[in-house]
Amino acid sequence: MNELLLMCLIAGRRAAIPAAEVQSVIEIDEITPIPGVAPFILGLTALRSQALTVIDCQVALGFDSRQDVRGQRAAVVQVDGHPYALLVDAAYDVGEARSEPIAVPGGFGAGWQTAARGMVETDGGPTLIIDVEALVSGPIARAA
Amino acid sequence: MDDLLADFVAETREMLEASGGEIVAWEADPTDKARLDTIFRFVHTVKGNCGFFDFPRLEKLSHAAEDALADCRAGRREPDAALVSAVLAIIDRISEMTDSIEAGEELSDGGDDELIAALQPGEAEVATVSAPAAQAAPTLDASAEDAPAQKAARNPGVQRSIRLPTELLDEVMKGVSDMVLARNDLARRLREAGEQPTIDGPFDRLSTILADVRSAITRMRMQRLEHLFSSLPRLVRDLSNELGKQVTVEFEGGEVELDREMVEMVRDPLTHIIRNALDHGLEGPGERIKADKHETGLLKFAARQAGNQITLVISDDGRGIDTARLAVKAVAAGIYSQSEIDEMSERRRLYLIFEPGLSTADAVSAVSGRGVGMDVVRANIERVGGSIDVTSKPGEGTSFHLKLPLTLSIIAALTVGSGGQRYAIPRSYVEEIVFGSSDHVEFAQAGERRLVTFRGMRVPCLALGEILGTETNAEVVWESKTLVLVRLASNDVFALAVDRVFDHEDVVVKPIAPAIMETGFYAGTTLLDDGRPMMLLDLPSIAQKHHLANEMRSATRVVEEDTVEERKTHPIMLFTGLDGRRRAVRLDLVRRIDTIARDAIDIEGTRTQAVIDGEIFSLVGLEYGELPEEKCRLLRLSDGDCEVVYAVREVLDAAEMDGEIVPSSADPHVEGVALIGGQPVPVIDGHALFANHRKPNAHARPVSCRLPSDSDWARTILEPLVAAAGYKVSTDKDEETDVAIELVESETPLAARARHVIRLRSDPEADGSGNDSIYRYDREGLLDALKQARMGKTA
Structure with a gap:
């Protein structure tokens, strides 16, 4: 069976997060900012008794941040026992990958290259699969 | 019952249950190899376990069964129906014996040998239904008949235990935490919606139940210290053999319970302390006899629970710590100069053993002195939120006092505000809280470093906003800040300037993502009552980042000795009343200091109240003068279960009373006059205060x-x-209450019983039908009746 993917829009591009890693999709309400952290971490948000670390995918990929994030969707994932909320432009349905992830000659572009596992064909067209672990470690860790 | 034994019983029973199906399947097909293996493993495990516990009968039975089954496995013997039933009889007997072990009783003798004999292949050949087995059967039946009756009788006294994976417990715990948050959310909405008796009652009940469930689940994670203690005698024995010393170990308080994880966390530090005690503390037999002591040394462990803390004292009766040698070592290692050592008090020198890089052992032995010193022990204890202290008398012995929190995940914290956000600080680091605006707090600048002078000591000062980058040094208005004096494990002190100090709270700490950890500012996260996350500050790491961890040793040394001696006198808090005169209150009464807006205070006639954080308090201290126009500073005083607020003009300082209070009866609000720094200061009378204003x-x-x-x-x-008037009002007509009020005109009959009934009538004049009713607007009469009813209840 083909891999199931959560289709979403990140930095205006079609992207996908492996559905097996996504626990739920939430709507961001209030974010408690954490002074002193890297800009791709927006802060913490509460999901029941859990505090999720909110990652702005757009910033983590090296793009500028947007202003108001209230009401935006985020995918809840768990990496090394820590819960994260990956903030995306929009989250769509769960879809199926129609091919194996492949590399594209010339790469996907600076930020995407390190945070994407490859490109797959889906019903909506070519889509990049996000490497969640690379994404949550942020641009600094990847540059090092 | 011994914990280990309980584990054994639980394990055996678990295996019995698991192998129940296997046994039946094996009976159906004795040649089934896989089933045979399972049953073999079972008897083998039981045999191994009971060798450990010294149950000879159980061991003999399981051993015999194991032998017979081993023969089958090796192909020396064909399993047949007779063998199967003989093995089954033995397994049944094991099960019975396990029950009686659990109940702490001896199982009636006999039958064992027959059961074992039935296993012999020869016996099986004599008759298809073997005679010994048949003989054994009646004994078995007899005991089986007795068993249920006995079981029923003895079961109440026996605590049965089951084993659960820790993850399951954690999951349940998390669920309950979620429930508490949902409850808090609901509570807030209910408050907003106003009083609704029909909902409030059940909601209160729900809250109580939830609190009970929560504490029960916390208890589930607890383990008796016995568990830890039981492994120590062996360790002590091995070490003392190695060192050629004789040591007896004594335990006290093994029934004290501690979080399982905490037990694991203290195991290593404890082992280290034991090694030290045996190696350096206790003398060899020869030396002990010379010193007129018993030749066998004594190592004692005593645990006690006090509130949500455990104290664990490890003491030996050895030679004590040689502080002179410690001092020499410290100088040799370059940690302190000789003049610094000379200035130190004896107690302070004792603390040198917690310095990194010190070991009193002259030769590095196999047992201790391997470079892992008491500094590591101390750091480990403090990492879990505990503390360690040491006392020692030369020639008499050494005691280590460990204070540990009950659980790992809940810590006592102080919540502070900075830049519009709340942060938590572990309370164990907080030494004192002072207002930047107080008279005796002076700020100074040395280069780029801000310093604060407070009660004769000068310490570096950091603004939390500056640390976190939400404020720049130039912007900080130091006088408007509240200073939290922080003492680190290394004994370094610095002042942390925050916008506001909120409250003391017990918080559940959860780990944070590595990317946040990288900042070095935070140690964890916790959720506020309303479900919003809050960061827990990592003070040692912050201090290190700002190079504060080793800078001001001289300042700390003075404080260290001061506080040790000061604690013996009565601490009080000095303030100026609304009339500008200095007064004092016992510090124990002061719960916290609040500053509120004037419009949060409501005065009408003799009733004066203040609203703080949505709660109403009686306001006192107004008899001395007018309240200021805008902000009012209040002392929140508590007698343990009731709080009042006391209006003051300014909070001055915490101080120590020199000597006793001289009683004074002239002013009813004043307990007496105390000498503070040579000046007479009236001390307000806490007893009179609460007697008058208690809710x-x-x-x-x-x-x-x-x-x-x-x-x-x-x-x-x-x-x-x-x-x-202090009654809990109920309108549920089926509820049994202490007092019931009914209206004479009302037709509704009393449904439930009440201890007292007060009848009210709407006619001012009694109608003559009886003099037991009261006019409904006769306030005095009604209150009097209620009061009498209460007296009747308490009597």
Whole structure:
């Protein structure tokens, strides 16, 4: 069976997060900012008794941040026992990958290259699969 | 019952249950190799375990069964029906014996040998239904008949235990935490919606139940210290053999319970302390006899629970710590200069053993002195939120006092505000809180470093906003800040300037993502009551980042000795009253200091109240003068279960009383006069204060009063009056209450019983039908009747 993917829009591009890693999709309400952290971490948000670390995918990929994030969707994932909320432009349905992830000659572009596992064909067209672990470690860790 | 034994019983029973199906399957097909293996493993495990526990009969039985089964496995013997039933009989017997072990009783003798004999292949050949087995059967039946009856009788006394994976417990715990948050959310909404008796009652009940469940689940994670203690005698034996010393170990307080994880966390530090005690503390037999001591040394462990802390004292009766040698070592290692050592008190020198890089052992032995010193022990204890202290008398022995929190995940914290956000600081680091605006707090600048001078000591000062980058040094208005004096494990002190100090709270700490950890500012995260996350500050790491960890040793040394001696006197808090005169209050009474806006204070006639964080408090201290126009500073005083607020002009300082209070009866509000720094200062009388302003409903269990549910008058006019008199009002006509009020005119008969019934009539004049009714607007009469009813209840 083909891999199931959560289709979403990140930095205006079609992207996908492996559905097996996504626990739920939430709507961001209030974010408690954490002074002193890297800009791709927006802060913490509460999901029941859990505090999720909110990652702005757009910033983590090296793009500028947007202003108001209230009401935006985020995918809840768990990496090394820590819960994260990956903030995306929009989250769509769960879809199926129609091919194996492949590399594209010339790469996907600076930020995407390190945070994407490859490109797959889906019903909506070519889509990049996000490497969640690379994404949550942020641009600094990847540059090092 | 011994914990290990309980584990054995639980394990055996678990295996019995698991192998139940296998046994039946094996009976159906004795040649089934896989089943045979399972049953073989079972008897083998039982045999191994009971060798450990010294149950000879159980061992003999399982051994015999194991032998027979081993023969089958090796192909020396064909399993047949007779063998199967003989093995089954043995397994049944094992099960019975396990039950009686659990109940702590001896199982009636006999039958064992027959059961074992039945296993012999020869016996099986004699008859298809073997005679010994048949003989054994009646004995078995007899005991089987007795067993249920005995079991029923003895079961109440026996605590049965089951084993659960820790993850499951954690999951349940998390669920309960979620529930508490949902409850808090609901509570807030209910408050906003106003009082609704029909919902508030059940909601309160839900809250109580939830609190009970929560504490029960916390208890589930607890383990008796016995568990830790039971492994120590062996360790001590091995070490003392190695060192050629004789040591007896004594335990006290093994029944004290501690979080399982905490038990694991203290295991290593404890082992280290034991090694030290045996290696350096206790003398060899020869030396002990010379010193006129018993040749066998004594190592004692005593645990005690005090509130949500455990104290664990490890003491030996050895030679004590040689502080002179410690000092020489410290100088040799370059940690302190000789002149610094000379200035130190004896106690301070003792603390040198917690310095990194010190070991009193002259030769590095196999047992201790391997470079992992007491500094690591101390760091480990403090990492889990505990503390360690040491006392020692030369020639008499050394004691280590460990203070540990009950659980790992809940810590006592102080919540502070900075840049519009809340942060938590572990309370164990907080030494004192002072206002930047106080008279005796002076700020100074040395280069780029801000310093604060407070009560004769000068310490570096950091603004939390500056640390976190939300404020720049130039912007900080130091005088408007509240200073939290922080003492680190290394004994370094610095002042942390925050916008506001909120409250003491017990918080559940959860780990944070590595990317946040990288900042070095935070140690974890926790959720506020309303479900919003809050960061827990990592003070040692912050201090290190700002190079504060080793800078001001001289300042700390002075404080260290001061505080040790100061704690013996009565601490008080000095303030100026509204009339500008200095007064004092015992510090134990002060719960916290609040600053509120003038419009949060409501004064009408003799009633004065202040609203703080949505709660109403009685306000006192107004007799001395007018309240300031804008901000009012208040001392929140508590007698343990009731709080009042005391209006002051300014909070001055915490101080120590020199000597006793000289009683004075001239002013009823004043307990007496104390000398503080040579000056007489009146001390306000806490007893009189609470006697006058105690809320009437602060009873341990409120007296309940039922009102007619169908009367608007009762609901709108009577209920507030009754509630104000300290009654818990109920309108449920089926509930049994202490007092019931009914209206004479009302037709509704009393459904449930009440200890007292007060009847109210609407006619001012008694109608002559009896003099037991009271006019409904006779306030005095009604209150009097209520009071009498209460007396009747308490009597």
